[in-house]
Amino acid sequence: HSVAVLGAPFSKGQKRRGVEHGPKAIRDAGLIERLSNLDYPVHDFGDLSFQYLEKDEPYMHVPFPRTVGRANKLLSGAVRNAVGAGHTTIMLGGDHSLAIGSVEGHARQCPDLCLIWVDAHADINTPLTSPSGNLHGQSVAFMLKELQNKMPELPGFSWMKPFLSAKDLVYIGLRDVDPGEYDILKDLGVQYFTMRDIDRLGIQRVMEVTFDHLLSRKQRPIHLSFDIDAMDPSLAPATGTPVNGGLTYREGIWITEEIHNTGLLSVMDLVEVNPDLGASREAVASTASMAVDVIASSLGQTREGGPITQESPH
Numbered sequence: 001h002s003v004a005v006l007g008a009p010f011s012k013g014q015k016r017r018g019v020e021h022g023p024k025a026i027r028d029a030g031l032i033e034r035l036s037n038l039d040y041p042v043h044d045f046g047d048l049s050f051q052y053l054e055k056d057e058p059y060m061h062v063p064f065p066r067t068v069g070r071a072n073k074l075l076s077g078a079v080r081n082a083v084g085a086g087h088t089t090i091m092l093g094g095d096h097s098l099a100i101g102s103v104e105g106h107a108r109q110c111p112d113l114c115l116i117w118v119d120a121h122a123d124i125n126t127p128l129t130s131p132s133g134n135l136h137g138q139s140v141a142f143m144l145k146e147l148q149n150k151m152p153e154l155p156g157f158s159w160m161k162p163f164l165s166a167k168d169l170v171y172i173g174l175r176d177v178d179p180g181e182y183d184i185l186k187d188l189g190v191q192y193f194t195m196r197d198i199d200r201l202g203i204q205r206v207m208e209v210t211f212d213h214l215l216s217r218k219q220r221p222i223h224l225s226f227d228i229d230a231m232d233p234s235l236a237p238a239t240g241t242p243v244n245g246g247l248t249y250r251e252g253i254w255i256t257e258e259i260h261n262t263g264l265l266s267v268m269d270l271v272e273v274n275p276d277l278g279a280s281r282e283a284v285a286s287t288a289s290m291a292v293d294v295i296a297s298s299l300g301q302t303r304e305g306g307p308i309t310q311e312s313p314h
């Protein structure tokens with residue numbers, strides 16, 4: 001089948017400027033060329049253009065709710081159309097609030113999807129638990145049916161309703177979880193693997209348990225929402241909320257190669273690349289290059305050159 005690339009230059013889910021230039025930085029790092037070397041057609045849909053509403057007062061301490069809500073309504077339609085046209089769809093962020101529209105649009109086409117959230121953060125605060133108010137730290141809370149009695153009616157989000165069950169979500173890479181998020185993860189029994197769990201089990205076992213949790217009853221489309229800050233900051237420094245002790249290059253690529261090998265990847269987000277936050281041009285380039293490697297290996301690029309056939313002898 002074919003691959004669609006969709007740029008989402010958007011930043012209002014958080015307060016730092018520059019993440020709206022993420023799609024350009026990832027393209028400039030050679031994304032389209034790298035994907036064209038794999039064996040299917042690549043359609044670059046270009047970048048969405050988002051409206052920044054002038055009157056958009058905060059809701060409680062949540063900034064730009066209407067602008068973020070409208071951006072995600074637009075993105076939802078675009079992702080829904082790309083998936084509906086049969087493309088494996090890559091959404092380039094932009095901040096992680098964009099996952100609200102990306103996953104929602106995907107779920108309209110594929111209601112039985114499961115979500116793998118690779119991130120240093122859980123992004124599951126509600127407006128009431130959020131320490132910052134930033135919507136990029138609340139994305140998952142908008143998706144979960146189990147949280148709806150805890151979510152206020154935010155202006156700008158009346159176009160959607162929750163569509164995901166907690167059992168259909170797995171986190172990988174957590175290492176900076178807020179107290180309110182911890183309570184939600186425990187209350188809902190969400191399956192998650194922190195960086196400590198990865199050190200204890202190893203990334204191969206983490207992926208085995210992840211796929212057993214999500215796919216053993218039935219195979220279904222995977223939505224991979226990959227926050228570049230899941231990677232160690234030495235590999236991806238140009239991002240808004242870096243946290244030490246992240247995924248090694250090899251752990252990150254193991255995750256994406258294994259997801260490719262399921263044959264079930266349907267939509268992938270690659271978010272939070274902020275070229276304004278690199279200390280040098282090299283720091284920006286290495287972050288964008290890491291993003292391209294993560295995307296390319298999710299789509300079948302391998303380290304052994306061809307398709308991964310039989311694993312090396314034990």
Ligand SMILES: N[C@@H](CCCCC(O)O)C(=O)O
Nearest residue numbers: 096121125132134136137241
């Ligand atoms: N948990 C923090 C940091 C969120 C980081 C968001 C990133 O993962 O997209 C918050 O809610 O403000």
Ligand SMILES: [Mn+2]
Nearest residue numbers: 120121227229
């Ligand atoms: Mn993050």
Ligand SMILES: [Mn+2]
Nearest residue numbers: 096119123227
């Ligand atoms: Mn995130």
